[in-house]
Amino acid sequence: MIRATRTHWAAIAAVALALLFAGAAAVASAGGGGTESRTPSADSADAGFARDMSVHHQQAVEMSFIVRDRTRDDEVRRLAYDIANTQANQRGMMLGWLDLWGLPKLAADSEPMAWMAQEGGHGSHTGHPGHGTHEAKDGSLMQGMATRTDLGRLGKASGKQAEIEYLQLMLIHHNGGISMAEGCVKLCTVDTERSLAQGMVDAQRSEVELMVALLHKRGAEVRAS
Incomplete structure (x- = not known):
């Protein structure tokens, strides 16, 4: 178990570094010339x-900060730090693209994940969650997102129970994020954005494997979404 866990940490660290370098290049080129000079539309x-x-x-950043303060376990705290750091950086990149494109960061006239139904109008039949396949409730706006009730339970737990709650919730969160990123790989037209999305898929799949191992180490199982 220790050897496998160290292998996962090494793989995650390598992918995270690659994502940061790729993201920096993406921000530099997303608003530049060449084949990516065409500005995406607001409904793209x-x-x-x-x-x-x-x-x-x-x-994901919020949940990671919560568990950081609810446990002293080095493995879970390191994972939470990696997730918070990587996803905060990626979030900044994506918001930066929207600024470069002159597009709003919020679209009041479009429901979350509506863009995933663009693949011939059959997003819900492609293995990706299409528009209308997730019922937004209790603060869970998209597939994989935790509810306010989930976050409250995590915030009240401590020690091993907090670790298990975090790992179970983050596994569901990552699986939803992977589906969204796979959707961008298929549907997005900006090369750098597609590359970053593929990097998210690779990194989060590796983290999913690690989180399953960490759950089993604590005598717990993956929670159904």
Whole structure:
């Protein structure tokens, strides 16, 4: 278990560094010339992904800060720090793109994840959560997002129970995020944004494997979404 866990940490660290470098290049080129000089429209998959994943990421950062203060376990605190740091940086990149494109960071006339139904209008039949497949309730706006009740329970837990709550919630959160990022890989038109989305898929899949191992180490199982 220790060897496997160290392997996962090394893989996650490598992917995180690659994402940061790729993200820096993406911010530099997203508003530049060449094939990416065309500004995406407000209802494009590019804009929709940037807006929605920014919200999705913000909750992951919030949950990571909560568990940081609820446990002294080095493994979980290190994972939480990595997730918070990486997703906060990615969120800044995506909001930066919206600024470069002159597009709003919030779209009052568009429901979350509506952009995922653009694939021939059959987003819910492609293995990705399409528009209308997630019922927004109790603060959970998109697939994988925790509810306010979930966050309250995490905030009241401590020690091993807080670790388990965090890992279970973050597993669900990551799986929802992976589906969204896969949707961008298929639907987004800005090359740098697609590259960042693919990097999210790779990194979060690695973190999912690690979180499953950490749950099993604590005698717990993955919670159904």
